[in-house]
Amino acid sequence: MIENKIKISYREALKQGLQEVLRSDDRVFLMGEDVGHYGGAFAVSKGLLQEFGEERIMDVPLSESGFVGAGIGAAIAGMKPVVEVMTVNFSLLAMDQIVNNAATLLHMSGGQINVPVVIRMGCGIGRQLAAQHSHSWESFYAHIPGLIVLSAGTHEDARYLLPAAMKSPDPVIIFEYTSMLNMENEIQDNPAGVDISKAKIRREGREISIITYGTGVYKSMEAAEELASMGIDAEVIDLRVLRPLDEATFLASVSKTHRALIVEDAWRSVSISSEISARISEKVFYELDAPVKRLCGLEVPIPYPAHLEDSSVPQKKDIVNEVQKILNP
């Protein structure tokens, strides 16, 4: 079989994912603020209204609690809704629906009612959107039992996580990174192994496991390349599934490399990296040859000026430096 590689932007990858799920099943519909006539706040759904019509590409009023609740109701009633929450910042208004309804109804109904809703959220830091619109709140949702939480840190996942998520009988949250929308990259056409249960080893290495997700993936990959030129062989793990965590993959990696660095844009305290670090200590403590380290976002409201914004989250050079420090203290 010939490997088919296509060059694609992150935005286009998201759109193709949407097209695939809309074409494959009549019950699938997209709802969200400005997704129809405007083409999506980030132009991800541009042109979909023309192809699929108003019933399946649905503009909704500016009420996150209302339309996310409606999506959950549609899912219960047998539809397959894809709900777009423009950004994670606004998802706080829908959190009650997500946490108290979507995540619990299977349990509250004694297994009778499942909620196959997929909620997509733009998120992340890096477009000078200032403190109220620059958030990495993956950990809020990763905290909730009953949800499946995915993070699309690569073009491949931007393209293929959604079709995989649509097969889940339970509610799925997908985090998409707005700072990556214009970024182009090559992906494989129809890659194997995109599912919503496994972390992905993006680069194999022997000396340290860089464990990351979201915008950390490419930064870590680039850092690993630079480290390779210095003779340091780093493994990069893309967590991809933030809940339930695929701990087997990263624990096996740390057991192999004996060192771990966790990279994320999110604030350090009570974060995904806290959880990963704790599990490493709990389960593979005796494999560790150095303390587990973390590179996280600074615990400040994210600043507006570009240089301050850049310095508030880990960058490639920070990852390179930290790995060097761990390996050659």
Added chain:
Amino acid sequence: MIEFTMPSLGADMADGTLVEWLKKPGDQVKRGDIIATVETQKGLIDIEVFDEGTIEKLMIDEDTKVPVGTLMALINPEKKIESQKAIPDITEEPVIQPTEEKAIPAFLTENIHIKASPLARKIAAENNIDLLQINGSGENGAITRKDVEGAIEQGKLVQGKEKSSIVAEPIKEQNISNPVRSAVAAAMSRSNREIPHYYLEKKIDLKKALAWMYGKNKELPVQKRLLPAALLIKAVASSLKVVPELNAVWDTDLQLKTEINIGFVVSLRNGGIIVPAIHAADLKSVDEIMENLNDIIPRARALRLRSSELSDSTITITSIGDGGADLVYGIIYPPQVAIIGFGSISEQAFAENGLLGVRPMVRVSLAGDHRASDGLTGSRFLVALNNHLQNPEAL
């Protein structure tokens, strides 16, 4: 029931082999009685008991090597002989560690915290590597896998016929030729690693002290005649009354000792040193100290010391003796906090009151544990020592 356990006869002792029980069940013992002979790196040691009662049961067999702290015997504090029969003869196996078994690496038995990664610890334990012997290259000097593997590798290279000292082998195999050397090595390495030493020096005029001693010796029978060492020990003991901060041990903090037991370094004929204690030297006269030295030095050289003589010192004196080096800088014997070094006594030009003279001089050094005391304390001690040696009749 009182538990009698293998005593620690110094910071460097991890275990000992019971050679002979000198008491049997039913025997009455009192404080100071010798209950057993134990072989350590420092030779055969008579082990004393510190409680009164009747030996109820001997828990380990002769010729068995056990770690420090292992239960060796049960002593019934009530001296009822008949109770002895009521005790069933339980054979307890887990307490005993046969001699053949591998020595436990010191870092597992001694309560020393070593910074090492979990992986490094695991590999070290699997390969019986003593982490105390390894320098860490990790964060803040932590020992990492690389360091342990390096040590294993080094051990293999050195292995030819002799094993590397890093590999914790049973003591008997390790260095049959000189176990005392190993004990000295362990204690001195630990001292240099853990104790931040500071050094002071003072030249002391011994004219008056020696004159007093010669005068006294004229009246004494030959076997009771004094040596300068007895005088110096007494002067050190008296000076410690003035500066008690140096008569102490350091165990996470400074613990002052009320008894002044002076460890006196004795060189062994085939290498190595041993440091028996002169107990309560401040309460003894110079004659009594001399008597004590005459008894203890031959026994030390024969490696026949009592357990209390090996473990009770609260400070150490090392003295070079006639015709040797002018000065000695000691290394503190942990957990003590100071060591006093006396060079050889020799005639030197000496200025006093604007006049030159020739005097028998000794150069005295003091090494102090800077965690426990400061240079000023050490200096006060040396001044006190000088004062005492200028007034020998008061000693």
